[in-house]
Amino acid sequence: NAGVTQTPKFRVLKTGQSMTLLCAQDMNHEYMYWYRQDPGMGLRLIHYSVGEGTTAKGEVPDGYNVSRLKKQNFLLGLESAAPSQTSVYFCASGKIPGLLAYEQYFGPGTRLTVT
Amino acid sequence: KNQVEQSPQSLIILEGKNCTLQCNYTVSPFSNLRWYKQDTGRGPVSLTIMTFSENTKSNGRYTATLDADTKQSSLHITASQLSDSASYICVVSGQAGTALIFGKGTTLSVSS
Numbered sequence: 127n128a129g130v131t132q133t134p135k136f137r138v139l140k141t142g143q144s145m146t147l148l149c150a151q152d153m154n155h156e157y158m159y160w161y162r163q164d165p166g167m168g169l170r171l172i173h174y175s176v177g178e179g180t181t182a183k184g185e186v187p188d189g190y191n192v193s194r195l196k197k198q199n200f201l202l203g204l205e206s207a208a209p210s211q212t213s214v215y216f217c218a219s220g221k222i223p224g225l226l227a228y229e230q231y232f233g234p235g236t237r238l239t240v241t
Numbered sequence: 242k243n244q245v246e247q248s249p250q251s252l253i254i255l256e257g258k259n260c261t262l263q264c265n266y267t268v269s270p271f272s273n274l275r276w277y278k279q280d281t282g283r284g285p286v287s288l289t290i291m292t293f294s295e296n297t298k299s300n301g302r303y304t305a306t307l308d309a310d311t312k313q314s315s316l317h318i319t320a321s322q323l324s325d326s327a328s329y330i331c332v333v334s335g336q337a338g339t340a341l342i343f344g345k346g347t348t349l350s351v352s353s
Contacts, residue, residue, distance in 0.1 A: 130284070167345060171340050230287075233284050
């Protein structure tokens with residue numbers, strides 16, 4: 127199993143450009159998440175999905191859109207990149223959290239710089 | 242406001258020594274608390290998960306404790322190794338299915 131994979135690993139964008147980050151998981155997980163990690167701050171949830179075809183906003187959703195057309199993939203889009211979106215983006219997946227302590231598995235991250 | 246506070250912010254220890262990292266939280270209701278290890282340039286990897294009914298859990302040289310009454314947790318690392326150099330993140334979950342609340346992490350450096 128590859129677990130959670132993310133592409134690309136690195137990207138530099140100019141302000142106003144658009145791009146899509148791809149997350150894929152091969153563990154048949156229902157839940158998928160997009161986080162951003164900034165220096166001196168904890169990971170913050172951008173958007174999440176509780177199943178194919180469904181998405182929901184997290185703590186910091188502005189400037190991002192997501193889609194979950196297939197269960198194994200979760201896409202994060204930036205329509206018009208801004209320097210404030212310079213960050214490291216992590217995708218995670220997990221089972222249906224019916225249990226008290228379900229696990230979340232993280233991808234390796236995408237480092238995005240917006241100039 | 243639900244918060245997770247970790248201390249110290251950073252720590253340097255000699256290889257072979259023990260250390261303890263602290264986590265205080267104000268999340269309510271509380272479901273579980275996790276400790277993650279994040280190597281530089283990598284995603285977080287789970288070390289332990291504890292529910293409110295558990296007060297200690299070990300994973301090799303890592304031992305986590307939880308006091309749900311005082312809302313405190315600690316992660317004890319025994320006989321540290323150079324590979325323990327990483328950021329250690331405390332994460333708290335409220336009701337099952339709700340968003341995780343991440344601490345800012347403690348950066349541990351183990352030197353030889």
